[in-house]
Amino acid sequence: MKPRKLRVALALGATAGAVALSAPAAAASPARIVWEDSCTAGYDCGHLDVPLSYQDPSAGTVRIAVSRLPATDQAHKLGTIFFNPGGPGSSGRFAPALTPALHARFDIVGFDPRGVSASAKIHCFTDPSQLEVLQRALGTFPLTRAAEQQQIADTRTVTDLCEQNAGPLAGHLSTGTIARDLDRLRAAFGEPKLRYYGKSYGTYLGETYANLFPGRVGTLALDAVDDPVRWSTGPGPMSYRLEGFSDAPRALQSFLDACGSRCPFGYNTILDRLETGPITVTDTSGRPTVVTYQSAIARIHDYLTDAGSAPRLTAFLQALADPALPAPATTGGPPDVDSLLGGGATLCTDAANPRDPAVWWDYAERADGIARGFGRYDVYKTLPCATWELTDPGRYAGPWNRPTAPILLLANRQGDLETPYAGAVRTEHLLANARLLTLDTYGHGSRGKSACIDGWLNRYFGTGVVPAPGTVCAPDRGPFG
Incomplete structure (x- = not known):
């Protein structure tokens, strides 16, 4: 259900991490991480039990799966950095090193997050046969009124199953509640901020954390920035309000400009052909693969989230223009359905x-007038929120300007199809004490793409210093190297 992460599911997710409703909520003193014997090489694994409801301590607890990547220079360790990769619905348990310097000095x-992977999860489906309707309902968008009606019906079937089967955890998956979990983790690791x-x-x-716990903010680096006001409030579907589609034409043009003579095809001609079948x-x-208009837009969108994928996008478009040419193979296994629907519940x-x-139809038409194909693709990702009625007493929807220590924002100014650059600019002015650091490329996320960006991350976490207003970094390489 997340505008960026929900994809068609092919297999039921794992059943680990059930909600524990019999135990009382955690005491006021910080709970301790329970460390486990086995883990992925290089990491320490454990878990922390947190309240199901922070408003009702008698409701029981849920389990949060955690891992630690130890600092390589323990003798000079500066502390702990907590990590979240995005989503909602994405696993963040095994954090990357971030940068070599940060890996050396920080755990x-x-x-x-609750609802995801090895932590407590919801389970919407009781029979694998129910996945057929999920495949029809999600990860696509309608081009005709008849297809629209079928997608609405299929989506309602999915959300009805979730309402019947998800259990009490579904009502405690807001980001406000997850931010409170993050504060419990901070305390459990002995970090004052x-x-x-x-x-x-x-x-x-x-x-959300910064505005719930402004006095506990140390250093927060926020990469590929969501506008919190448009995320949480406003008219129309949230996926329309965020306007990720508005950056699609700029990102696409940046790619095509870099592609030059490698791309002799007509992009709109390819879409015209796909609209006929x-x-x-x-x-x-x-392996032969049938590419529809909808699946082509989804793949183009994904390739445009990383400028380094330009050669694969080129090959894909060339194959659509001339099917005698090979297309790049798709990668990745089946998604974890329970985690993705848990992320949908958060959204x-x-x-x-x-x-x-x-x-949704009219909003999608409007968005498609700005970014052909991408508008419909974006807007319909939140269709399940029309029929899935969820509330969480821990939900947070502002204010967003509580005074904090400096917060570092990172964004890509040539176009980010998931978190548009304009949203980062708005957020810099919205938060009480934020500084935007810009990377001059397209794609989603700035870390790891520029020595300048990574250098500022090292300085920020080491000293709390942020760059001067208007600072722009260059990428280390262009889309084609």
Whole structure:
């Protein structure tokens, strides 16, 4: 359900991490991490039990899965940085090193938010056969009124199943509640203030934390920034309000400009052809793949979230223009359905959305007038929020300007299809004490793409110093190297 992460599911997710309703909520003193014997190499694994409801301590507890990537220079360790990769619905338990310098001087702690992966999860489906309707309902968008009505019906079936089967955890998955979990983790690791790196949805989690616990903000680096006001409030579908589609034309043009003579095809000609019917291409492994207009837009969107994927996007578009040419093979296994629907519950709880699914059509038409294909793709990702009625007493929807220590924002000015650059600019002025550091490229997320960006991350976490207003970094390489 998240505008960025929900994809068609092919298999039921794991059943680990059930809600514990018999135990009382955690005491006021900080709970301790329970460390486990086995873990992925290089990490320490454990878990922390937190209240199901921070408003009702008698409701029991849920389990949060956590891991620690120890600092390589323990003798000179400066503390702990907490990490969230985005989503909602994405696992963040095994955090990356962030930068070599940060890995040397800080333990880096990742966790699966409640509702995700190895933490407590909801389970909407009781039979694998129910996945057929999920495939039809999610990860796509209608091009005709008949398809719209079918998608609304299928989506309602999915959300009805979630309402029947998800259990009490579904009512306690807002970002406000997850931010309180993050504060419990901070305390459990003995950190007086929070050091944190969050990307994409992780920026909204960081913004929420900063305004719930402004006095506990240490250093928060928010990469690919969500506008918290448009995320949580306002008219129309949340996926329309965020306007990720508005950056699509700029990102696409940046790609095409860099592609130059490598891209002799006409982009709009390819879309015109797909609107008449699917194109069958053969990937580099020899497997034929049927590409529809909707699936083409989804793949182009994903390639445009990373400028480094430009060669793969080029090959994909060339194969659509000339099916005799090989297309790049798709990668990745089946998604964790329970985690993705847990992320959907977070989104639908956080964000105000219309209750009439029929209004999505007009908003999608409007968005498509700005960014062909991408407008419909973006807007319809939140359709389930029209029929999934969720509330959480821990939901937070502002204010967003509580005084804090300096917060560092990172964004890409040539276009970010998931968190548009304009949203980062608005957020710099919205938060009480934020500074925007810009990377001159397109794509989603700035860390790891520029020595300048990574250098500022090292300085910020080491000293709390932020760059001068208007600072712009260059990427280390262009889309084609």
